[in-house]
Amino acid sequence: MNCEEIKDLMDAYLDGELDPITSQKVEQHLRACPKCEQAYEVETAMAHAISQAAPYYKAPSELRERIQVSLREAIGAPISRGAAAEDPLPVRRPEAVRRSVFFDMPWNWLALAAAIAVAAIVASSFLPRLRQPGADQFLATQLIASHVRSLMADHLTDVASSDQHTVKPWLDVKLDFAAPVVDLSGDGFPLIGGRLDYLDNHSVAALVYQKRKHFINLFIWPTTSADTKEQKLVEHQGYHLVHWTDGDFTYWAVSDVNAGDLQNFKQLFEQQTARH
Amino acid sequence: MAATLEAEYVFGAEDLESGPKVVKFAVIQGHQGEGAQKHELASFEAMMLSHMDAAHNLARWLLRNEQDAQDIVQEAYLRAFKSFSGFHGSNGRAWLLTIVRNTAYTLLKKNRAADLTTTFDEEIHAGGRESVSPAAILEHAEDAELMKNAMNQLPAEFREILTLRHQEELSYQEIGEILKIPVGTVMSRLARARAKLREYLASQMSQEK
Numbered sequence: 001m002n003c004e005e006i007k008d009l010m011d012a013y014l015d016g017e018l019d020p021i022t023s024q025k026v027e028q029h030l031r032a033c034p035k036c037e038q039a040y041e042v043e044t045a046m047a048h049a050i051s052q053a054a055p056y057y058k059a060p061s062e063l064r065e066r067i068q069v070s071l072r073e074a075i076g077a078p079i080s081r082g083a084a085a086e087d088p089l090p091v092r093r094p095e096a097v098r099r100s101v102f103f104d105m106p107w108n109w110l111a112l113a114a115a116i117a118v119a120a121i122v123a124s125s126f127l128p129r130l131r132q133p134g135a136d137q138f139l140a141t142q143l144i145a146s147h148v149r150s151l152m153a154d155h156l157t158d159v160a161s162s163d164q165h166t167v168k169p170w171l172d173v174k175l176d177f178a179a180p181v182v183d184l185s186g187d188g189f190p191l192i193g194g195r196l197d198y199l200d201n202h203s204v205a206a207l208v209y210q211k212r213k214h215f216i217n218l219f220i221w222p223t224t225s226a227d228t229k230e231q232k233l234v235e236h237q238g239y240h241l242v243h244w245t246d247g248d249f250t251y252w253a254v255s256d257v258n259a260g261d262l263q264n265f266k267q268l269f270e271q272q273t274a275r276h
Numbered sequence: 277m278a279a280t281l282e283a284e285y286v287f288g289a290e291d292l293e294s295g296p297k298v299v300k301f302a303v304i305q306g307h308q309g310e311g312a313q314k315h316e317l318a319s320f321e322a323m324m325l326s327h328m329d330a331a332h333n334l335a336r337w338l339l340r341n342e343q344d345a346q347d348i349v350q351e352a353y354l355r356a357f358k359s360f361s362g363f364h365g366s367n368g369r370a371w372l373l374t375i376v377r378n379t380a381y382t383l384l385k386k387n388r389a390a391d392l393t394t395t396f397d398e399e400i401h402a403g404g405r406e407s408v409s410p411a412a413i414l415e416h417a418e419d420a421e422l423m424k425n426a427m428n429q430l431p432a433e434f435r436e437i438l439t440l441r442h443q444e445e446l447s448y449q450e451i452g453e454i455l456k457i458p459v460g461t462v463m464s465r466l467a468r469a470r471a472k473l474r475e476y477l478a479s480q481m482s483q484e485k
Binding site for chain 2 (some may be wrong): 008010011013015017042043045046047049050051052053054056057058060061063064066069070071072074075076212234238258
């Protein structure tokens with residue numbers, strides 16, 4: 001690849017939008033070419049600056065209120081002002097009216113719930129056969145589910161600490177293997193903590209890292225004969241998964257950060273663990 | 277509204293080749309009558325209200341005016357609700373942002389055609405390019421006021437793509453769907469938007485000096 005081609009691919013590379021092979025080619029060129037490397041650094045800093053400095057205009061609460069009122073007007077429902085707003089208005093409608101919108105339809109809810117349940121059962125019995133998922137796809141789904149659950153249930157970490165010397169002993173006691181734990185805060189991936197998880201029929205260590213507003217779950221377990229040794233970068237349901245192994249362990253990193261960041265994370269983690 | 281609900285379930289059932297069970301439920305659902313609208317509103321709100329910040333932010337950058345932005349977001353929510361029964365996707369945010377954008381452009385075209393047809397005066401804006409180093413640009417890029425002014429000078433198509441990428445952190449694919457352009461165009465437009473923004477930052481800085 002020459003510099004002109006690199007220039008065209010630079011933005012997509014930066015955004016983690018290139019396929020792994022092209023991405024690797026760009027990376028190789030950047031390592032060899034100081035001029036492009038410098039241009040890339042400027043681009044990176046520029047992208048960072050836009051994210052940081054451009055004001056984000058959140059919706060004011062009166063707009064929320066206004067929209068909810070106008071939606072209720074649109075269906076001719078009694079207007080329950082402040083139904084979901086944080087600050088209730090001074091004039092309130094009677095409680096019964098306010099509640100009616102949400103509580104007056106147990107039958108609807110049951111019917112919907114039942115419909116969803118049936119659809120889910122039907123879907124789950126049909127889709128696997130249609131899509132013929134490999135074991136990997138099944139694992140990917142499990143990994144993502146675990147990642148999402150950790151973010152939803154306010155149960156991101158069992159041991160919250162940015163100190164690897166706190167997290168590691170804690171995990172060692174709970175698990176029958178000693179997972180490597182490193183802090184990457186110097187490289188923009190601060191360690192948030194650790195958690196026990198259960199995946200693919202065994203207990204695994206989950207390390208939680210942060211990248212800007214996003215979280216990365218790194219799942220670690222001792223490599224078994226069933227685990228693929230192949231390195232992988234998968235996109236699934238809008239999440240990125242990176243897989244690699246070293247002598248003892250199998251790693252899966254899951255996050256909604258872009259593929260480039262996650263690859264970067266993987267490399268940093270590998271470098272750090274190799275050093276330990 | 278009840279009829280559309282029913283249609284939606286039937287559609288879903290065909291999708292899964294899943295037979296009549298789901299359809300039966302749809303029929304029960306359809307005959308619930310007046311509750312259906314409220315019900316639909318509840319599921320609409322559950323899915324869409326959380327994206328109001330994103331909707332407002334996009335509208336605000338497109339229109340560069342708070343009052344217009346609020347009107348557009350309200351209008352967009354009403355439109356979205358009316359076509360909600362036809363929405364079968366899973367990416368509610370991208371869907372809502374598409375509607376916000378269309379609504380905003382309708383207003384821009386009607387009232388402020390100048391905003392959309394403005395072509396750059398390359399000469400004026402290129403002024404600071406040579407004299408300011410990348411390092412200096414970056415130093416100043418952290419300045420929120422400067423960044424805001426520079427971004428607001430960009431044409432609408434650049435403002436929106438920068439917002440979607442850097443503030444909403446959407447993928448090229450999602451951005452392409454919202455803007456109705458191919459992924460390749462997303463890439464090149466984003467590159468041009470960033471380059472242009474850098475020039476504007478530079479020209480602002482040289483004006484300040």
